[in-house]
Amino acid sequence: MSFPLWCLFLAALMLVLTKMPVAIAMARIDGRGYDNRHPRDQQAALRGWGSRALAAHQNMFEAFPLFAAGVLVTQVTQVQGMTVDVLAGVFVLARVLYTVLYLVNLHALRSLVWMIGFGSCLALLLAPALV
Structure with a gap:
């Protein structure tokens, strides 16, 4: 398997791995633990780093x-x-760094890293035209 396909596999894993901080934050809300019956309601109650973890997770899907x-x-x-x-x-x-920067609330640097990741995607799409 080629290196780009391995990267695609890792990015797919990150769709799940970025949920881990969200689940931790959900489990810590008022000591209630993770609510698997109504996780979206619980996610809506997240604040601070938990809310940022959810945003980073959602952005990975985007x-x-x-x-x-x-x-x-x-x-x-x-x-x-x-x-x-x-x-x-x-x-x-860039996606790993983006997630970390989101969690620690370094918004300007996070946006720069997002642009680098987005630019790499655009360059991959344009690669056949540049050969």
Whole structure:
């Protein structure tokens, strides 16, 4: 399996892994524990870092389709090489850093990292045109 496809796999895992801080925050609300019967109601009550964790998790779902499309475009058009590998890796690293920056509330830096991740997706989509 190619490196970009491994990055796609890792990004897919991040859809679930970014839920972990949200679940921790939910479990800590008033000591009630995680409410699996009504998780969305409980998520709506999150404040502070818990609310930011939820936003980071939701944003991963928003970012994933564009990245997946970019990787799949490079695979279908058989565009390979170091540039595609770097772009795929940059996206994964940017998403990890984005989540951390969201949790610690560094909003300006988080936005810059988001732009880097978004730019890597656009570059992946354009890669076949640049060959």
